[in-house]
Amino acid sequence: MTRSALASRLLRWFERHKRDLPWRREPRDPYHVWLSEVMLQQTQVATVIPYFERWTQRFPTLETLAAAPLDEVLKLWEGLGYYARARNLHAAARIIVHERRGQLPRTVEGLMALPGVGRYTAGAIASLAFGARAPVLDGNVRRVLSRIFGLARPTEAELWTLAESLLPRRRAGAFNEALMDLGATICTPRAPRCSACPLRALCKAYAGGHPEAYPSKPAKQQTPHREATTVVLVDGAGRALLGQRPRHGLLGGLWEFISAPRAPAGAAARHRSCPPTDLHPSDLTDLIAHKTGLRVKATQAEQLGIVKHAFTHFKLTRRVWLVRLPMPGRTPPRTNGYDRLIWATPAEVERLALTRSDRRIWEMYRARRPTLFD
Ligand code: SF4
Known part of the structure; x- marks a missing residue:
């Protein structure tokens, strides 16, 4: 033929x-x-x-x-x-x-x-x-x-x-x-x-x-696994703090709740901004300070849950914490790793372009605390 x-x-x-x-x-x-x-x-x-x-x-x-x-x-x-x-x-x-x-x-x-x-x-x-x-x-x-x-x-x-x-x-x-x-x-x-x-x-x-x-498949490579700690920081005015990821790079321009990679056990002392695998409230305080410059007490932190997401080249597990402030939040003096940080009302959170896992975190938060903002 x-x-x-x-x-x-x-x-x-x-x-x-x-x-x-x-x-x-x-x-x-x-x-x-x-x-x-x-x-x-x-x-x-x-x-x-x-x-x-x-x-x-x-x-x-x-x-x-x-x-x-x-x-x-x-x-x-x-x-x-x-x-x-x-x-x-x-x-x-x-x-x-x-x-x-x-x-x-x-x-x-x-x-x-x-x-x-x-x-x-x-x-x-x-x-x-x-x-x-x-x-x-x-x-x-x-x-x-x-x-x-x-x-x-x-x-x-x-x-x-x-x-x-x-x-x-x-x-x-x-x-x-x-x-x-x-x-x-x-x-x-x-x-x-x-x-x-x-x-x-x-x-x-x-x-x-x-x-x-046909065609024969290449041998499957093991996908690396990363972990991150995420804080849903909510202030006394009912707003959540979100950061816009840098325009160029993974998920560039999208918004997320404040996050940092988790340090492997033993590495925490060398990387104060990375919460270790055994997390203490002061680690959340450090994370927030490092990413935003805000000093908050995270002693009342609640664990919201775990969100997993698969990227092409790695898998990510995010452990999510809720930290509430009694007062309206201040403008963050620092934007470490973000283009911008904003305190967003629930309506604004709905309008922002969130990463897929941050949208799930937001839904998780809303399911847990449906009346907090209402
Ligand atoms: S292998 Fe694909 S192209 Fe070949 S006969 Fe079957 S369906 Fe058609």
Whole structure:
């Protein structure tokens, strides 16, 4: 079977089985294509759909996105994770509006010059929105190609070359989407439904009898585990102290309750700001002083609970304490490790873009003390 026969089989299958997704409505809006591809990185379609709908209602055009403050952009992204995606979208929208008269570049090279746009996203936008003959290579495409060609450990370069060589002369965008849909709905990682696959007749992995073995998985590395101590500091006016994380870096620009990493046993004496594993109220006092410059007595601290969160490269366990002040809190004289610190009312906490685990901490606090602020 020739490669053009592969493309025509796949495109015929796609015509009948393509998924009906909000960003595929015709005529294609390049901004919507771009947004969906960014949201779909590391995220399931079902999770993305409501975010996409809310986002396009609030920011229907690149101009509205470019004009919005970053805080609002991050708030709309809250819960979707990998916040650098939102910061880059926002920065790129400003470049397009202010430097390119609102026009997205139409070529892979031009698109890759924008913040956060890699070869995959550029190929997707160029082919889906502008009909360019540009390949894509995401997790689904990687798996489908590895199986069809029986490649156990293909390199990225090999797969990009393969993806490019398979592109039909016309309808490259539809072909790319067909490969993605096939990987998402038929050629799934654990139990591919080969009996429903239009490419079965030419699939080497199927012929070998163990399609799920392709591509072979790298040996699993142990994920490091980190711990942190978090203080929900509430003042006598019913406000909670929150810090905005530095714009650049993990969870940049998001808000959190005052936190510090926990020192391993024995290290506490060397790192006075890191509460040790056996925590004493004075450690919370030290933590608050170190991060904010505020001197408070934490003798009445209550343990609120434990929140766990998995990042790509490590797992985090946060032990959360509640410390209440009898008086309205002072403006913190120091912002150590934060861009800003604010005393926020409950309504303000709701409006801020919190990290996912801080949103859970807030819900935990509200469940424990529903009437304190009311
Ligand atoms: S035949 Fe099976 S393994 Fe091969 S591409 Fe189709 S679904 Fe994937």
